[in-house]
Amino acid sequence: MALTFVLDPVIDDDLREGVLALWADVSNAGGAVGFVPPVTPGEIAPSLAESLAEVEAGRRRLLVGRDEDGRVAATAFLTYNSHRLMTHWIWLYTVMVHPRHQGAGYGRTLLAEAERAARGLGGVEAIRLTCRGGLGLERFYASCGYKEVGRVPNAIRVAPDDDRDDVFMLLPLS
Numbered sequence: 001m002a003l004t005f006v007l008d009p010v011i012d013d014d015l016r017e018g019v020l021a022l023w024a025d026v027s028n029a030g031g032a033v034g035f036v037p038p039v040t041p042g043e044i045a046p047s048l049a050e051s052l053a054e055v056e057a058g059r060r061r062l063l064v065g066r067d068e069d070g071r072v073a074a075t076a077f078l079t080y081n082s083h084r085l086m087t088h089w090i091w092l093y094t095v096m097v098h099p100r101h102q103g104a105g106y107g108r109t110l111l112a113e114a115e116r117a118a119r120g121l122g123g124v125e126a127i128r129l130t131c132r133g134g135l136g137l138e139r140f141y142a143s144c145g146y147k148e149v150g151r152v153p154n155a156i157r158v159a160p161d162d163d164r165d166d167v168f169m170l171l172p173l174s
Contacts, residue, residue, distance in 0.1 A: 003065035003073055003106055005113045007120075011052055015064065018072030020048050022098055029099040032132035036158045051077055051094065063117055065097075065110060073098045074110045078117060078127075089126040089170075090118055111144045119173055126172045132156050133165030146171045 009015055020041045027035040027044065035044060054060040059082070065074030079091040092114055097106045118124045129146070131137040133156075138148055146169040154163035 001068050001104070003067055003101075003109060005063060005065045005074075005110075007063050007113075007117045008055075008061055009064050011055065011062075015072065016048065016052065018066075019064070019075055020044060022072050022075060022096055023048060023094070025099055026096045030135075031096060031099075032135055032137060033094055033096055054079070060093075061117065061121075063110070063114055065106065065113070067098075067101070071098075073101055074106055076110060076114045078114060078121070088123060089128055090121070090124050092118075092127050092129040095129065107140065108144055111141075115145075115171065115173070125174055126170055128171075129169050131167050131169060132158070133167050135164075138167050138169070141169045144171075 023033060023044045024039060024041045026033050027039045028037045030037060034047060051060065052062075055062050055077070059080055061078040063076045063078065064072055067073040074097045076095045077093040079093055081087050081089065081091070095107075095110065095114075097110060115127065118127050129141070131141060133151070142148065148167060149170045150168035152166040155166035156164040158164060
């Protein structure tokens, strides 16, 4: 089974519901995508609305992977820099693969598709992302070509007495 990816899909109710369900399922499975379990789709909805508003304004691009049943199974937001001295690189945010697809290589496929999309944007020389320490994400991103370029110790508090590092990763495109 493979995912079919689309950059800049039509944003309709079906897509909104699919991304929201994905985000909730990933969060509740322990994924490091801005929330900690338990979380409801209603709690995530404002963050999704903000992200989609950025897409509609042209400041972000949405990459969506759908499974063979047409369900949203993977997403990432490619976000332009607004600072005039940093327009040569983009951020990659909210990188998600549905838990039912974990271990099937879809995370690598998603990152490869994001890289391909970034290369197609013109003038983009690197992709930058951050990830939550303590989950092995740094190793995964490094295995996909990203290099750790910085770390802020204990910057992310997921629970009382549970602080995690904020890890900065970079993928040069040249």
